[in-house]
Amino acid sequence: MMANLPTVLSLRHLFVLSLALNVSLILRMVYDEQGGNNNKKSMEVYNHNILKSRLVIPSTSFANSTRKDHSGVVDRVIKLDHGDPTMYERFWRQMGDRSTIVIPGWASMSYFSDGSSICWFLEPEFAKEVVRLHNVVGNAVTQGRHVVVGTGSSQLILAALYALSSPDALEPITVLSAVPYYSSYPSMVDYQKSGLYKWGGDAESFDKEVPYIELVTSPNNPDGYSRQTVVNRNQGLLIHDLAYYWPQYTPIVSASDYDLTLFTLSKSTGHAGMRIGWALVKDREVAKKMTKFIELNTIGVSKDSQLRAAKVLKTISDSSQDEESFFKYSYKIMEQRWKLLRAVVESGDLFSLPKFTSAFCTFFNQELEPQPAFAWLKCEGDIEDCESFLRGHKILTRGGRAFGDSPKYVRLSLLDTDENFMLLLDRLSTIQH
Amino acid sequence: MMANLPTVLSLRHLFVLSLALNVSLILRMVYDEQGGNNNKKSMEVYNHNILKSRLVIPSTSFANSTRKDHSGVVDRVIKLDHGDPTMYERFWRQMGDRSTIVIPGWASMSYFSDGSSICWFLEPEFAKEVVRLHNVVGNAVTQGRHVVVGTGSSQLILAALYALSSPDALEPITVLSAVPYYSSYPSMVDYQKSGLYKWGGDAESFDKEVPYIELVTSPNNPDGYSRQTVVNRNQGLLIHDLAYYWPQYTPIVSASDYDLTLFTLSKSTGHAGMRIGWALVKDREVAKKMTKFIELNTIGVSKDSQLRAAKVLKTISDSSQDEESFFKYSYKIMEQRWKLLRAVVESGDLFSLPKFTSAFCTFFNQELEPQPAFAWLKCEGDIEDCESFLRGHKILTRGGRAFGDSPKYVRLSLLDTDENFMLLLDRLSTIQH
The missing domain is CATH 3.40.640.10 (Type I PLP-dependent aspartate aminotransferase-like (Major domain))
Structure with a gap:
């Protein structure tokens, strides 16, 4: 029966399955670390949304990549070298005609x-x-x-x-x-x-x-x-x-x-x-x-x-005072992306991320941590050229030299689509384990 | 009775009257020169449109200038030093939603x-x-x-x-x-x-x-x-x-x-x-x-x-094949503006304009003359600085020196509103007579 399914479909299913497995792994790690229950609901909602949106929204990019090579998304290069802020598109879709x-x-x-x-x-x-x-x-x-x-x-x-x-x-x-x-x-x-x-x-x-x-x-x-x-x-x-x-x-x-x-x-x-x-x-x-x-x-x-x-x-x-205000919405996504990214990075020894101190935010009226638009990722150990290393794993980033710094660093965009962000997590996780 | 009318209104009436007189003068001159009847209808239509549009459309600019100084439009500076193509706005208004x-x-x-x-x-x-x-x-x-x-x-x-x-x-x-x-x-x-x-x-x-x-x-x-x-x-x-x-x-x-x-x-x-x-x-x-x-x-x-x-x-x-196509519409306006401008300039000895030779236009399928977006006007006789001279008559132009040429020349935009173009004709005519 499996063998009769079209290749594209089965690969896609396999991919979703692998991601779901990875994400649950990540979530478990986040719990273990934080020992709390506080983030559970939002994470699940987020995870659910991601999977839902990945199955619904990216039909064109999925279609494109699978049409090009039958190996499907697994082989697709994810481009995080630019800071293209496509992450925000969903919010503006939800706003409907309000900003037309x-x-x-x-x-x-x-x-x-x-x-x-x-x-x-x-x-x-x-x-x-x-x-x-x-x-x-x-x-x-x-x-x-x-x-x-x-x-x-x-x-x-x-x-x-x-x-x-x-x-x-x-x-x-x-x-x-x-x-x-x-x-x-x-x-x-x-x-x-x-x-x-x-x-x-x-x-x-x-x-x-x-x-x-x-x-x-x-x-x-x-x-x-x-x-x-x-x-x-x-x-x-x-x-x-x-x-x-x-x-x-x-x-x-x-x-x-x-x-x-x-x-x-x-x-x-x-x-x-x-x-x-x-x-x-x-x-x-x-x-x-x-x-x-x-x-x-x-x-x-x-x-x-x-x-x-x-x-x-x-x-x-x-709408700045609304429950679904732009800054609350985008803050939440950035918060969740940083938590997932840190969890993946901290599950191994290959990479590290900057550590930030929290400060009081007059806008949200609480003590908060920075969660930048880019991750300044460092390759630890023997990897001297982090950009080349990640390119070998089909993740395009911008190497530290372009920023006047060591090639052990890369900058990667965290403002891309949910799909690409989840692919990033999946690949960083695979590299480390 | 006259004295009881508001100043603004009577000035405006006087202005329209003066322009109408000038325009009829211009039209007569165009006839005398060309001896033909061919242009009569289009000129009248144009003239009618101009007066109509001047009475209807420019209510704000009229209001502004009269509110600022009670001397009204007669004293208003007309700015033809830039090539701001506001002339085209009416065409796009007529197109309604087609280009929304x-x-x-x-x-x-x-x-x-x-x-x-x-x-x-x-x-x-x-x-x-x-x-x-x-x-x-x-x-x-x-x-x-x-x-x-x-x-x-x-x-x-x-x-x-x-x-x-x-x-x-x-x-x-x-x-x-x-x-x-x-x-x-x-x-x-x-x-x-x-x-x-x-x-x-x-x-x-x-x-x-x-x-x-x-x-x-x-x-x-x-x-x-x-x-x-x-x-x-x-x-x-x-x-x-x-x-x-x-x-x-x-x-x-x-x-x-x-x-x-x-x-x-x-x-x-x-x-x-x-x-x-x-x-x-x-x-x-x-x-x-x-x-x-x-x-x-x-x-x-x-x-x-x-x-x-x-x-x-x-x-x-x-709409390129329509009766009211963009190029037909704008060709007609430029043709009429150049005829009126040449008539005013040729009615005296103070100014001159470039002479163009006609050529076959493959778009309109006929022999036609250039009718540029700018007039490269020359002050004849003793006037050495044409820009200053015209500024004295409240017409802003760009002097020849800016173009690497003699200050006896100025460039003036012919792409401005009908109102400003008619004011230009009126003033050039007044200067010469």
């Missing part, structure tokens, strides 16, 4: 949004919802700040470098960030071979007495730790990249209050495809120069995405 | 669009409609080309400079364009002080034996003439900026067939606020490098705007 936007063909045709704003291409509705969300979450001071919108926060980093550097300087200003830094910083800074600024590498080892710009990413990408400035000298200019300073990733300890702070929709709400980021800028002249950069670079920022972003932020603020 | 787009909150969340394309953030639907529209219009060969989408064609110009230059070259490559060139080229090329490329000025006076990139804008911004390459040497690399190569502006004489060609929605359909442009690229490696630039610059291009752009392009292609 309708744009008629004649709307928003002009280059201009608001002639009275320093940032002339900024949609007032978007600016309003940005300020409102910061007030709801409590993660940034918005008073006395100019909002500058960008095509993702990538464009805003370049705009900030342009605004903080001087065309008359004899030497390009040095741009620093402490290791491990966001892997794209070096190429973003240097790809144009600009005479205004140049990449200077690790902020920790910077010993020259020259002007510099320090990029402070907090919580940090890749390792998730909260960060302060490192160099702390008079000639230092600062860009605070707070893409991950949201309650699902880290306790909100206070409202950030810096000169130039960057946020992005990609990591806060999961809408990476919109390419919308924003800067909160204290100095009027810096805001003007950033606006000028974006004018020369792309003559403004998509109105359609700004309007859609406004709607998405509004939906989050409107 | 609905985007649910969960859609297009990923960074990625199409893993199989060189340009991994290109929405397949947008690429399909780009190719289709070029086939409908006949203005570009798409076979054997890679489509690269950009945040407006500005970003694509930078992407092309990046792709065509070499990081290993000893000197930055020289970027040229023949005078008068698009006023933004020099600052777009030089604002980052890139070591890859640098602005070299007028292509006509280029005499160095070094590698170069020539920007060929055809029809040209600001003067509207069709252009060919100027330098024509072996080491030359070419970027063809065909933003205005559409039937409403110039006869489509053949399908363009270059190595690297740029188009943009801003000028073709009037959707400047979307920030969507595209490149047709012959060489696979150049397309890859352009994609890499956009990845480092903005990690892709707004999915929302790409989807909306696809819908807009589809609407145009679907």
